Amino acid sequence: MNETLVECRDLRKVYGRKTALDGVDLSLGRGRIVGLLGPNGSGKTTLIKILCGLIQPTGGAAAVDGRAVGPYTKSIISYLPDRMYFADWMRASDLFDLFGDFYADFDRKRAEAMCQSLGVDPRDRMKTMSKGTKEKVQLVLVMARQAQLYLLDEPIAGVDPAARDFILHTILTNYNEAGTVLISTHLIGDIERVLDEAVFLKEGKVTLHDSVDGIREKTGKSVDALFRDVFRAQPMEGGAF
Amino acid sequence: MEWKFSDDRPIWVQLSEQLARRIVTGAYPPGSKLPPVRELAAEAGVNPNTMQRALAQLEQDGLARADRTAGRTVTGDAGVIEAARMAYARVNIDAYFDAMADLGFSRQAAVDLAREAGT
Numbered sequence: 001m002n003e004t005l006v007e008c009r010d011l012r013k014v015y016g017r018k019t020a021l022d023g024v025d026l027s028l029g030r031g032r033i034v035g036l037l038g039p040n041g042s043g044k045t046t047l048i049k050i051l052c053g054l055i056q057p058t059g060g061a062a063a064v065d066g067r068a069v070g071p072y073t074k075s076i077i078s079y080l081p082d083r084m085y086f087a088d089w090m091r092a093s094d095l096f097d098l099f100g101d102f103y104a105d106f107d108r109k110r111a112e113a114m115c116q117s118l119g120v121d122p123r124d125r126m127k128t129m130s131k132g133t134k135e136k137v138q139l140v141l142v143m144a145r146q147a148q149l150y151l152l153d154e155p156i157a158g159v160d161p162a163a164r165d166f167i168l169h170t171i172l173t174n175y176n177e178a179g180t181v182l183i184s185t186h187l188i189g190d191i192e193r194v195l196d197e198a199v200f201l202k203e204g205k206v207t208l209h210d211s212v213d214g215i216r217e218k219t220g221k222s223v224d225a226l227f228r229d230v231f232r233a234q235p236m237e238g239g240a241f
Numbered sequence: 242m243e244w245k246f247s248d249d250r251p252i253w254v255q256l257s258e259q260l261a262r263r264i265v266t267g268a269y270p271p272g273s274k275l276p277p278v279r280e281l282a283a284e285a286g287v288n289p290n291t292m293q294r295a296l297a298q299l300e301q302d303g304l305a306r307a308d309r310t311a312g313r314t315v316t317g318d319a320g321v322i323e324a325a326r327m328a329y330a331r332v333n334i335d336a337y338f339d340a341m342a343d344l345g346f347s348r349q350a351a352v353d354l355a356r357e358a359g360t
Contacts, residue, residue: 033288165286173283193252193287213251213291222248 004066005030005149005180006051011060013046013204020046022204023060028180030148033171033194035212036184037223038201039231044184045082047201048151051182052079064149075104078147080138082154082184088127092120092137099141111144114174118166132159139167143174150181156190168194189224198223200230242268244285252287256295257302264304264315265326272317275305 006028013021021043028034036044049055050062053069064073086095092115099106115122118136126134135158142150152171156164164187172194175181185191188198192212200208207230208215215223242263246255260281263269275281275296282292296313299305303321307313316322341351 032290168286169283172286172289173279177289193246193285193291196288196290212288213253213294216249216251220249225248 003029005064006182007063007066008047008051009061011047011050011062012058013043013050013055014058019204021050021057024201024204024206026199026206026209028182028197030180031178032196033175033181033183034197034199035188035191035195035223036182036199036201037186037188037227038184039186042201043204044201045153046204048079048153048182048184051149051151052077076148078103078142078145078150080142080150080152080155082157084134084138086126086138089125091125092122092140095126095137095141096122099144103145105146106141107144107146110174111140114140114144114170118170132163135159136163136167136170139170143170146176146179148176148179150175150179152181152183154185155183156185156187161190164190188227189222192223195223200227202231244287253291253294253298256285256287256292257298260295260299261302261304261325262329264299265322265329269315271315271319271322273315274311275313275315277312 004027006026008024008026011021011024011026012019024043024047036047038044046055050057051064051069051073053074062069065076067073096106096108096111099111100108112122115137118140120129120133120136120140124133126137129137135155139152139155142152155171156167159167168191171181171183183191183195195212197209197211198215199206210218212223215221215226219226221229242259244256244259246252260269269275276284278289278292278296281296282289285292296305300307300313302325303318304316304325305313306316337355338348338351341354342348346354
């Protein structure tokens, strides 16, 4: 088992005229919780989708556990997409069946226990659930796998602050200790304490990769405050025509 | 006791201070077993590696001891705990004098006022 779990080298992705990833170099170790932080449109979802094998990079290479993205890497990655993808007639328990069929590392007992602690009844149909509850079910599915890499795309975006705490707690208490969790978000204040490392993505490039406490030590600022500084929108300066 | 964090300093430093405070105040009594890292991390809502680092600092300060098999225990050495307690007292006293100086009180005046308030 090599020390590096995720390795991206000069990763590029171009959609037509728009460059989503502009030469991303990134190395992630094992047993870490990493925040992938950037404003909307900075390339977070694109990077995650490439690691999942859902889209192909235009250039560069991505490897997980020393192997190029492919069937093997998919088997060790648990992915939480940024949107819902289930049929709404399904019950949470149907989804457990589905995941049990698809993934050898899906732990159904654990999923049921997590549902219980999150106050979700697995017999409820998806369409009767609130947005927050649906997100919890999705998270349960993803965290109940014994994966090596968890890719969570905006797991806390659509839920209230109390549910957010619950979700973070669920991530903290359920991830596989030998595994790495990569969480993309722009809501940094809420998750900062949970992270080992922060990766700043700006216009398709990695502009910073350091430990959260390293950032605090060096800058005397929280990652959240630093993020606001780095990504502060430049207001239009009028009158310069 | 609630865990509280400020934005300007490393989280592990703040964790280790708050753990030390719990030992000094007897919330974790001398010689008792500390909860496992994961449990403490979940309770404080922080990353387990960060909590690990905070606990390592406690060990370095002599307030806790790691046993190979039994996890971590609070030191049974009353002297070490007392010294930490005095260090905390010192911090509070300094903060008091600083705040009083801001208000324009001399050190002596601050002492006199404290004595008056204490009787």
